[in-house]
Amino acid sequence: MNAAHDEEPGLTLLVHRPGEQPTLLHTGLASLEHRLPIGPDTTFNVGSVAKQITAHLILLAAHDDLLRLDQKTADLLPRLKISDVTVADLVTHRSGIRDAESLLSLAGFRDLDHYTADDLRTLAYRQDQRAVPEGRFLYSNTNYLLLAEILETVHHTTLSNLARHRVFGPLGMHSTHFKADPRQVIPGAASAYQATHHGWQHTEVPVTLPGPGTLWTTAGDLDRWLTHLHQRWQNPHQLLWQETVDYEPSDHEPYLYGPGLYADARPDHTAVFHYGHEQGFSAATHLEASGLRVIALSNNARLSADRVTAAILRDLYQQPTLAQKEALVRAAARERASSTGIQDQPTPDHVGQHIELGTFACDQAPGSLRLTRRADALHLWRRGTCDQLTPTGSGIYAGNGYTLTVPSSTDQVDRFTLDLDRAPGLTYIRQ
Known part of the structure; x- marks a missing residue:
């Protein structure tokens, strides 16, 4: 070696x-x-x-x-x-049953935030039907x-x-x-x-x-x-x-x-x-x-x-x-x-450059999500973190480990569906 x-x-x-x-x-x-x-x-x-x-x-x-x-x-x-x-x-x-840790990630938990197995089981007990x-x-x-x-x-x-x-x-x-x-x-x-x-x-x-x-x-x-x-x-x-x-x-x-x-x-x-x-x-x-x-x-x-x-x-x-x-x-x-790659996190665009589309919540997941649009791209925000979404089809956008689907134009969004790899079928509605 x-x-x-x-x-x-x-x-x-x-x-x-x-x-x-x-x-x-x-x-x-x-x-x-x-x-x-x-x-x-x-x-x-x-x-x-x-x-x-x-x-x-x-x-x-x-x-x-x-x-x-x-x-x-x-x-x-x-x-x-x-x-x-x-x-x-x-x-x-x-x-x-959806993966509760994936659901918790939607709340925008930071790397050093502490949560327990009981926190995740509580999210499991909120689910009332198979995903x-x-x-x-x-x-x-x-x-x-x-x-x-x-x-x-x-x-x-x-x-x-x-x-x-x-x-x-x-x-x-x-x-x-x-x-x-x-x-x-x-x-x-x-x-x-x-x-x-x-x-x-x-x-x-x-x-x-x-x-x-x-x-x-x-x-x-x-x-x-x-x-x-x-x-x-x-x-x-x-x-x-x-x-x-x-x-x-x-x-x-x-x-x-x-x-x-x-x-x-x-x-x-x-x-x-x-x-x-x-x-x-x-x-x-x-x-x-x-x-x-x-x-x-x-x-x-x-x-x-x-x-x-x-x-x-x-x-x-x-x-x-x-x-x-x-x-x-x-x-x-x-x-x-x-294995030579360096894994630094990208810096998101400044929020002031984005057009607000609303804040959304889902009864199966904690916290809320914000959606913004900048040019033709959508951005999903969780507690200060931002994902830029890539369009892959009509109304379908891909993030890291999930897809987001909007039912119509992104000029105004009242609801969207979020499909995480291990927690699919989450419906988010504008608050």
């Missing part, structure tokens, strides 16, 4: 072929301030990789007759207004926030305690924790960073959402977890737990989604996997029916764990005799070489 890269945040990579010992590679620093290198005991925030742990605990609760997968969620969480959603719908992202038709996939972290609340309800303890006693302790995952409070100290925790034109900056914010994310762990502990999953994979001709939870088409064709896991059902590479991106960290876990395990963890916003995992797998498929260490070194070097 380039010596200069040892002065930057970096990666932990692991590959574990069946019948071989796992191979680890660590590059870069866990803490730039303290010049602390990443090592085997460094813990990372693995984001949505946590969902497979939460789903596993739900399956255990069903096995212990504490709940049923076909049970109506409202039986367990009476505040939920969408009465026909089942526990299995939450597990497989088929509830149609997409029954049975359709809509990836939503809110599903797993509600699953975490179900687990705490039926077990009468916190998710953190439950996971420690039922999973992490028995499997020897002693460096793994669900972080339940932003002030909680995680031993060995890496800091995450983003490169800007002015140098490196921290990316963590004071938010913890155990269930859909906020899981801190090491590559070694994740290898113990994937080993446990492979031992439970009774039939290599089926997907993991397919006899309990149906895998269905997801948002990433041709992959399916089941109990907190995406799945590749191709016979030659049958696998389950998940990626995570949270607060500048990224993570990936990949387990094949053969027993092959690949793990990537990053604390550098420019280094993507899912891309480096794909590169490792590609080399292992193309060169079956390639040494595990060589596969890791090659993939890490390629990811370093391709």
Whole structure:
């Protein structure tokens, strides 16, 4: 590896072929301030990789007759207004419940604003109908926030305690924790960073959402977890737990989604996997029916764990005799070489140059939005932040992660529809 890269945040990579010992590679620093290198005991925030742990605990609760997968969620969480959603719908992202964190972003929360899981669940309980038709996939972290609340309800303890006693302790995952409070100290925790034109900056914010994310762990502990999953994979001709939870088409064709896991059902590479991106960290876990395990963890916003995992797998498929260490070194070097972009936020145009179209509110989302027009472009304002929207069709404008549709001319707008990637179908009306 380039010596200069040892002065930057970096990666932990692991590959574990069946019948071989796992191979680890660590590059870069866990803490730039303290010049602390990443090592085997460094813990990372693995984001949505946590969902497979939460789903596993739900399956255990069903096995212990504490709940049923076909049970109506409202039986367990009476505040939920969408009465026909089942526990299995939450597990497989088929509830149609909008992602509450996406909804909260419409209020214009700044990077260091603090909100809690309870804040997001409150937004979930405001929703009174599915955002997409029954049975359709809509990836939503809110599903797993509600699953975490179900687990705490039926077990009468916190998710953190439950996971420690039922999973992490028995499997020897002693460096793994669900972080339940932003002030909680995680031993060995890496800091995450983003490169800007002015140098490196921290990316963590004071938010913890155990269930859909906020899981801190090491590559070694994740290898113990994937080993446990492979031992439970009774039939290599089926997907993991397919006899309990149906895998269905997801948002990433041709992959399916089941109990907190995406799945590749191709016979030659049958696998389950998940990626995570949270607060500048990224993570990936990949387990094949053969027993092959690949793990990537990053604390550098420019280094993507899912891309480096794909590169490792590609080399292992193309060169079956390639040494595990060589596969890791090659993939890490390629990811370093391709990640040169600087991520500064653009400065919006001055509001005085814009024509006001109104302030709008939606009963399914917090806060209000302002819409302005400047020349032929629309601008959406949230608590001082501004997105310039790009026209893509008649009355349709695209933003970052959403589309906005106006019913007629932009000379006067009385209402519009906002479709966020994870929270579609929001109707905003002029106040």
